[in-house]
Amino acid sequence: MRIPKIILPILVLIFVAGGYFLQSTFFFPTTETVFGAVGDSEVEFTVDGVRCRGTASFFESLFQKTPGIESITTYAANGRAIFKYNSAEITPDRIKSIFEKEIRMRDGSFRRVFKEIDRTER
Amino acid sequence: MTKPLRYLIQLYFLGSIIYLALGFGSNKFEAFCPFGGVEALYGLFTTGNFTCALAPLNLSIFLAVLVLTILSKRTFCGWVCPLGTISEWIGRFGDKVWPKRPRFPKSADKYLRLIRYPVLAVILYYTYTIGDLVFRAYDPFYIPFSGLGHETMGMTSVAVMVVFVVGAFFQPMFFCRYFCPLAAVLDPFSKVGLIAIKRNTETCTDCALCNQKCHFGIEPMALNRVSHRDCVNCLECVEVCPVEGCLELKVL
Numbered sequence: 001m002r003i004p005k006i007i008l009p010i011l012v013l014i015f016v017a018g019g020y021f022l023q024s025t026f027f028f029p030t031t032e033t034v035f036g037a038v039g040d041s042e043v044e045f046t047v048d049g050v051r052c053r054g055t056a057s058f059f060e061s062l063f064q065k066t067p068g069i070e071s072i073t074t075y076a077a078n079g080r081a082i083f084k085y086n087s088a089e090i091t092p093d094r095i096k097s098i099f100e101k102e103i104r105m106r107d108g109s110f111r112r113v114f115k116e117i118d119r120t121e122r
Numbered sequence: 123m124t125k126p127l128r129y130l131i132q133l134y135f136l137g138s139i140i141y142l143a144l145g146f147g148s149n150k151f152e153a154f155c156p157f158g159g160v161e162a163l164y165g166l167f168t169t170g171n172f173t174c175a176l177a178p179l180n181l182s183i184f185l186a187v188l189v190l191t192i193l194s195k196r197t198f199c200g201w202v203c204p205l206g207t208i209s210e211w212i213g214r215f216g217d218k219v220w221p222k223r224p225r226f227p228k229s230a231d232k233y234l235r236l237i238r239y240p241v242l243a244v245i246l247y248y249t250y251t252i253g254d255l256v257f258r259a260y261d262p263f264y265i266p267f268s269g270l271g272h273e274t275m276g277m278t279s280v281a282v283m284v285v286f287v288v289g290a291f292f293q294p295m296f297f298c299r300y301f302c303p304l305a306a307v308l309d310p311f312s313k314v315g316l317i318a319i320k321r322n323t324e325t326c327t328d329c330a331l332c333n334q335k336c337h338f339g340i341e342p343m344a345l346n347r348v349s350h351r352d353c354v355n356c357l358e359c360v361e362v363c364p365v366e367g368c369l370e371l372k373v374l
Contacts, residue, residue, distance in 0.1 A: 003371040019186030026178035052175040077177030
């Protein structure tokens, strides 16, 4: 059966757009770490510096000794980090101050690796 | 009519990737690479998480491209992929300035196209076992759009780009023909390709204009149906054919 040529660009645009809108179906995290605390609140940060699995793991490691965190879930695709926390023990501002603190580099210098871009509290 | 439309669509997608690479938009440019979806599969099945910087968009675009390929062969490569676009334009430039430039002989070209399968195997093996995008430094999509960014390797990455450009100048679609791992993944699906170009053997004058026009070195004149796995349905052969209705898009 003969097909008009215009069908190709239409198919291309439909499928690329379809692929784009289908992405929410596969929203799996880059890393997930569960700590000891029992959380009653949630805060979602968009963090400059969380760009891959390595940086996301490093980001989470900053909170290993921090009380009041139940879990951290990161999405490197858009730099999101979701904290479940106990509001009696820790606040979003304290969380921010932990990941924004300057970190000692291999050459001995200190540098801020992560920076808050946006925040949503729930 | 489809020729300017295809250029416009190519330009739109290339422009979009440049826009994202410059830091605008909510997604990273890497997230639009469908091959990332292939690289993400192992991590998703084993840990439930994405490998390195891979994103849901990589996977959803890959699945969309897969279905598109089953329907209409590697249309994605010829209409959307920025690497295909750049390769094609460099090849065109080569045709303009040095039409008789040396190219690989056909006999060698046939076997060189098989290189992409070991390339795919090596990339997937190391990506899956190491759990990281270890070939970013050699990726002609990542190197220029990241601006020689994170995890590239200086002169080695520059050398990859030089080979990409010089290769595309001498041998049209050099990277796509021989090294593209996504092409290797799509090949079996492209063979299915329900919508393909068919030649009317009764009206064909054997002028060979279609053969000369094909960037991938496919020879439509020798085929009844252009079922070659590398056909990207760019329709250049259809546009150049002087006989109305001799080369046409048909289902099955």
